[in-house]
Every structure is written in structure tokens, then in C-alpha cells.
Amino acid sequence: MIISPEVLTIYIIDAIFILFASVAFVISVRIVKNYDVNATTALQYELEKKSYLVATIIRCLFYIKVPFFLFFIFILNNISFVLPGAMCGAGVVNSSSAAVPLLFLKLLNSYLFAYWILLDKDDMSIESQPYIKQKFFLYLLFYLLLITEIYLEFSMFLNIDITSVVDCCGVIFSHTDGSYMAQFFGLPASFYITLFYGNFALLLLSYLVKSRYIFALLNLIFVIVALLSLIAFFGIYIYELPTHHCPFCLLQSEYNYVGYVLYSLLFLGTFNGVVIGLHLFSVDVQKEKMRYSLIFLMLYVSTISYYFLGYYLKNSVWL
């Protein structure tokens, strides 16, 4: 168990999340059950009013959740100074079994809540509100995910044992280890370069073709490809160290906090790309989303390439 002001803050914000998300949940259940656009009852009138409340709550929760996620990662890195053996967030993640699912869930929830807000915005812009039941039904599912996330977060911080020794990232993401990660590190550089730049080239192509499903699918694949190639291959150019494969050390001051920039760009790019596959927007909005997606991903790719090519220009040798 670990008590620091930062962790206490996380608990407090989580408690507020639970409170407000639950209010929204109860109202959503009523809306899904009883909402009827054609009815003229007092109940329908009340539900219409309350749908605004739910939408506002979810919007606020999301806008708090995004910087809060960055804060959470920042805290993970900080706690690593207290844990024996840990040198960055990876060590903290290693210290609790809840941490890995928690991170994935946090990531998933960020995408889902951002999607919900777009759905809401689109729904509100049309007079008949065609997606109203759909969006509140989706929220019921997202609520469960959110509660699971908060539960995992609590159990993670409660289970961290500050006296027992954990692995540092050098061990977790080790070449020689028999773990599944080690197999990825063994793959040749050309594999990652082809995969990463190839995927991006296909994205550009699908942008020209303007096919929304292909564009979304490629974006989805790009999330995985980008993260994998970052850990297994491009990361070593940022660290300028052929054996260091940690996705957390990027977030530390030694590397100018470049991780925050990279992960934010990746999120913004792929979210805008994936969301057009999930929902049919008007043509203008869809075009704009594609453009945004491409701009952010281009920034991501050029930042990565800057480190990758910059290393070669400076040292005239590949790692």
C-alpha cells in the first residue's frame, strides 16, 4: 500500500467519477427504458431535460479523464523512486497484477468516451435525435468499463508493496529473457521499418481513395503497429541505446518528456481515424476527421523519423 498526496488525489478524483458516473448511469437506464420521442407525457418531458444532464456529466468526466490519465502516468513514474528496483513506470506496473489490465482499460476508455462525445455532438445537431437511445445504451456499457477501471486503480495502489523488490524495465523488456516480448526484439530492423512506414503509406493511399472503413481499419492496425515498433525498434533510437526497450522511460525528463508528445499525437491521430469507421458522419465532418487524423499521424511519424534518421545523421551508423 502506498500513501502519498498524489495517490490520495487519484482516490478523490476517482470517488467523484464514481458519484457522477453513477448519477448519469441511473438516468441513462431510465432513458433507455422509457424514452419515446412521440410521447407527450410529463415523464418524457423530464427525460428530455435529463438527457442534457447526462451528456454534460459525461463530457466533463472525459475532459477531466484525459489530463488525469497523463497525471496517472506521471505518478507511476514518480512512485518508481520509492519502490526498490524500479527505475520508471514499468517497475511500478510490474509490482501489481492489476496494472497491465488497468493501463489497457484506461486507453480503451479514453477512446470510447471520446467516441461517445462525438456521437452526442452529432446526435444533438440533428433535430430528431436519431442516436439518442443508442448513445445512452452505449453509455451503460461504458459505465461498467469505467467502474472496472476505477476498481483496478484502487486495487493497484492498495496492493503495491513498497518493501518488496520489483523488476526494472531493463529486465521486463529484455532481449535475452524468455518472455514473449523478447521474440519481438529479435525480428530484423527491416521488418519494423517496412511494417511501420508501409502501414502509414497505406493510410495515405486510403485517404486518397476516401474509403472510410479501410481508413478506420488501417488506423486501428496502426495503433498496434506504432506501439509495437516503438517498443521493439524505434525506442532504441530515442534512447540511443540498442538494448533499452522501455515504453515508460520515454516519459521521463531525461528524454525531454517526449513520450507525452508521442502518445498524445498517436491518440489524436488514430482516434480521429477510427471513429469515422464506427459512425457515419456527414461528408464534411468525415473529410475533416480524416484530415485531422492524417495531420496528427504525420506529426507522429515525423517525430519518430526525426529520432531514427537523426541518429544516423549524427553517428553515421545504425543501431
Place this chain on the structure above:
Amino acid sequence: MSRVINFYLLSYSIGSLKREKYKNIFLFVVISLLVALLASTFFLSNAMKSEYNTLIDTYPDIVLQNQKAGVAATIESSIADKLLLLDGVKNSEARVYGSYYFNHADSELTIIGVNMFTPSCSSFINDLMQKHSLHRGEILVSSNVKNLFNNYYYKEYFNFIKSDGSLKKMQIDEVFKNSKNFFNKNTLVMLKSDARDIFDYKEYEARDIAIDVANRDEVVSIALKIKRLYPHMNVITKEDLQVEYENLYNFKSGFFLTIFIISFFTFFIIIYDKLSGLNGEKRREIGILKAIGWRVGDVLNAKLYEGAILSLSGYLTGIILAFVYVYLLNAPLLKNIFLYSNNLLKDYTIHLSVEYETLALLFFLSVPIYIVATIIPSWKIATLDADEVMR
């Protein structure tokens, strides 16, 4: 950008805040004061933490302590020579130091015993010994201690009371400047033999053994080796101490935070209450807005903007206030809670040390919570029926 923030709505919100001047000034003042109070305790505890860290940097890599019945006990000095034989040990020293309670001034003095010609494991002492020389029966005092002695008319010598009640008279030889670090401010230095005399140690006794290691990476394995040689003793590495202090200060400021959480929640209940109350004029305003075509979402957004402006400006003002209070005014009153009331530490000035996470933490405790607290009252206002209000 104009997509994300609607500037017309923003200017309406500012106008709306101005219309209810006194209520909003009250809210603003309370937010900034709460943030300022919490921020100053954090700034202060951060400053202490970094002070400890610079102090720990001057510590030896490993310390070996003897224990008897769970209490720290003296150790045989000869062990230091045996430890020198271990591979990787650069230097080891049997240290004689401790605190001495100066009754009249109600102050703790720190006595450090030194050998004139053997290097110590403390860089602070090594630097000092290069500049000054010491003989039997002489003490070297910090300027702070010198002032204290002057106040009690010990201008040339000082009488230590030994454990058998007799007095030991020591000449005040030289004065060294206070180091920047406040933990060295109550220090006086003398030869080990004199220190042993005052502490009633036998000739072969020392308080603990300090070990310096040539290669930092070997600290842990050398600590293990020593532990194997002397399993009944306590082996403490520098890193252990760092973690311990970190935890101590986390705990201390965590304690403060829990107290503040209560005040924050009380405050947000007040906000909730204040914003829920609607006067006739406000109702009419909403009615007119709706009549000219504002949607529920617009009114709601305007209200949320108001909350964001108020809490963000309150947060920033609070942080600035805390900066001024802690770093410019040197945190009067609050400092005494963190420093125990030792006369010698009173003139300690706080060095600037800002941790980003503290700023982030204060942000999360004030701005989002305030905005969330305003959601339900704003929604109530926004969904008022136009016809009902206008009537």
C-alpha cells in the same frame, strides 16, 4: 481552435460573472485561499525534502550500526579496519558523533568527532579539515552556534556536562561559516577523543561505522557482504535513507492533504448551495436568452465556462500567493509546524524547489472538482422553461 472554445459564449460568461460581482468575488477569494494554503504546505514540505536529499548526498554510502535490545548501541572501532579489507571498499571510518542538549538555550547541538589526519567519509568534514586545524580540548563551531554561545556569555570556552556530572571545559577555537544546508547549522566539531569523553564512550567504542564504496553499482553487494559478516548489526545504504525520507515526507504532506480534503468538500457543498439559488433577475435573464433562441446546451456551456474561468483564475492566484508566502516571505508560522522548535534552525531560508506533480495535484483538487460541482446547478438553470420564467 474556435471550434473548441466559443469566444462569444466566453465573453457572455465573463459578463455574467461581472453582473454578480459580490457572490463571485467571494467564491474566487475562497478558492484562491484554499489553494494557497494547501500549496504552501506542499511547497514547504518539498523544500524540506530537497534539503534532506542534498544532505543525504553528503552521507557515506553504507552505514553499519550495532544494536542491543533493538536500540542503537555503540560499535567496536576495530571493525572499521576489518571492513577495509573487503574488496570494493574505498574508505571506512568509525564515527563518533551525537547530539548534546544545551540546557540553558533549550537547543540540541550536534557534536561531530574528527581525526586530524585521516580522511573522513563525509565531504563536509573533509572540506572543513582542510581549512581549519584542531587540537585537544578545542572545538570548531558554526557561526550559528557561536552566536548562541555568545548570547550565554560563553565567548572563549564552553563547559560540557559529562555523564558523571563533572564539567569538561573546551576552548572555542575557530568559527566556520554556516553551510547552505540547514541541518549543519547546529554543528560543532572536535577531536574524537574529546567527543568520546563527553559521550562517555570507552576508547574502543564508536557510534557507527561509515563505509565509502569505490563503485556506486557495487553498494548493494558490498552491503550484503557486510551483513553476512555481522548478521546481528544493521546495514543501511544511502538509498535506503532516501526512500525512507521520501516516505516520511509523503506521509507528512498526505496527512495535511486529508485535513484539507474535508475543507474542500465543505467548500464545494457551499458552491452547490450558492449556485442552486436563483434570484428573479437571473431567471429572467435565462428566460430572455431562451426566447431569443438559445438552446439548453448553450446556456449550459456558458455556465460551465463561468465555472472554468472562476476556478482556473482562483487556482492560479492561489499558486502565486503560495509562491509569495513561502519563497518571498519565508513562510512565517507555517514553517514552525514542519521544523521542530530548535532555536538554531529558526533563521533557515527556504530554497526554491518546485515539483510539477504538486502543481498538477493542486490543479486536480481545485479546478475539475469545482467544475463538476457546478454541473447540476447549471443544468437546473439551463433547463428552466422559457415561458415559465418570463411569466
